Amino acid sequence: MLGDVLLINDQHKSAAGAILERVLLDIEQLRKNQPGEKFVVAISGESGAGKSELSHSLALLLKGRGIRVKILHTDNYYRVHPLQRREHRIQSNFEAVGVQEYDWEQLHRNIGDFRQGRSVSIPCIDIITEEVDQLFTDFSKIQLLIIDGLYAIRTEGVDLRVFIDLTYHDTKLSQMxxxxxxxxxxxxxxxxxxxxxxxxxKPLADLHVDRDFRVFDPAIVRHAPRPWQRRAAHAVTPAG
Incomplete structure (x- = not known):
């Protein structure tokens, strides 16, 4: 979103470093079988949880490794125009709020554009004007896509899903x-x-980020760590 404010701190950077290790490992495994295949990461969490900060931090680390990255914010894919959304939600007694608010068809189409290396226009909401602009994007040289949003991990065709385990009660200061x-x-x-x-x-996620921004794989946290967990400075090491 154009005009968004990011509050990046050391926790975001450290967690991004842990996720980076997993991303690099998964890309290595993927490209053994499918050389040149593009990769998609999705990061979900509640409002103010740090999705955009974590996405930006991860993108910078990937860029430092020579990987071309693009971030797609799902907040740009609302079906209802920003200037009409408040009234629409109130009229529905807030029943309209949820995954159904998003244009998943267009989001999936743009992910397909990324996979195929097309040049397309994608929506971009200007927070100041509250208008939906169109951003021309050339996906031909982009190798990795990060999808950032409340419900991003429910997106189809994602290679790695990350869930930030914070609620809006935990993040009131960040929201303000x-x-x-x-x-x-x-x-x-x-x-x-x-x-x-x-x-x-949450059950869809491959990685969880806890309230201290420690990163772990919920499926193996009580078992022997994978290589990415041993190397990553901010990943949770299973006990016992």
Whole structure:
């Protein structure tokens, strides 16, 4: 989103370093069988959890490794125009809030454009004007796509899914500092509805990020660590 404010700190950078190790390992395995294949990472979490900060930090680390990266923010894919969204949600008694608010067909089409290396226009919401601009993007040289958003890990065709395990109750300060939307009664009603939808996606994740921004694989956390877990400075090492 154009005009968004990022509050990046050392925790985001450290967690991104842990995720980077996993991404590089998965890319190595993927390209043994499919040389040149492109890779997609999705990062989900509630409002203010640090999705955009983590995505940006990861993208910079990948860029440092010579990997061309593009971030797609799912907030650019709302079906209802920004200037009409508040009224639409209130009229539905907030039942409209959730995964159904997004144009998944267009998002999946743009992921396909990335896979095929096409040059296309993608939506980009300007936070200041609250208008939907069109951003011309050449995917031909982009090797890795990061999808950042509340429900990003439910996107089809994703290679690695990351879930930030923080709720909107944990992130009120971050939300007020970023000031993407007014923090009034309407906003808290929206956050509660989003909370219910986002939490339901947690089982889809390949990696979890806890409230201390430690990164771990939920499937193997009690077993022998994979190589990426041994190397990554901020990854959780299984006990016992």
């Amino acid at each position: 500092l970023r000031a993407k939307e007014p923090t009034d009664g309407y906003r808290w009603s929206v956050l509660e509805r989003e909370h219910q939808h986002v939490r339901s996606l």
